[in-house]
Amino acid sequence: MTELPEGPDARFRHHLAEGRFMIQRCEACGRHGFAPRVLCKHCGADRLAWVEASGKGHLYAATTVRQKPEKGGDYLYAMVELAEGVRMISTVVGTAPDALHIGDRLRAEIDDTPRVIFRKEGTA
Ligand SMILES: [Zn+2]
Numbered sequence: 001m002t003e004l005p006e007g008p009d010a011r012f013r014h015h016l017a018e019g020r021f022m023i024q025r026c027e028a029c030g031r032h033g034f035a036p037r038v039l040c041k042h043c044g045a046d047r048l049a050w051v052e053a054s055g056k057g058h059l060y061a062a063t064t065v066r067q068k069p070e071k072g073g074d075y076l077y078a079m080v081e082l083a084e085g086v087r088m089i090s091t092v093v094g095t096a097p098d099a100l101h102i103g104d105r106l107r108a109e110i111d112d113t114p115r116v117i118f119r120k121e122g123t124a
Pocket of ligand 1: 043
C-alpha cells in the first residue's frame with residue numbers, strides 16, 4: 001500500500017515526534033480507533049479527529065520473547081488495551097517480563113525511537 005505523507009500513519013508518527021501520543025476518535029459514532037486509518041472501523045465514517053490519548057491502559061495479552069542478554073535480553077511482546085477501548089501492540093519496559101501479569105495497569109510513554117511504549121503503573 002502506498003503511504004501518502006498526509007496519511008494517518010504519517011500523522012501519527014508526526015505527533016509522536018512532537019512528543020504527543022494521539023489516537024483517532026470518530027466524530028460520527030464517538031468511538032476511538034487504533035491503528036490510524038482513514039475510515040472509522042466501527043461505522044465507516046471519514047470524520048476521524050485526532051485526540052490526545054489518556055496514556056492509561058492495561059496489559060491485555062502478552063508473550064515473552066526470549067533473547068540473549070547481548071541482544072538486549074528478554075522483552076515483552078504486549079497487546080495493551082487503552083482506557084479509550086482500543087488495543088495496540090507495544091512492549092512494557094522497566095519490569096521483567098516474568099513479573100508482569102495480564103490486567104496490570106500501565107501508562108504510556110514515548111521513547112527515543114519515537115514509539116509508544118508502556119511502563120507498569122507505580123514504577124519509575
Ligand atoms: Zn465511527
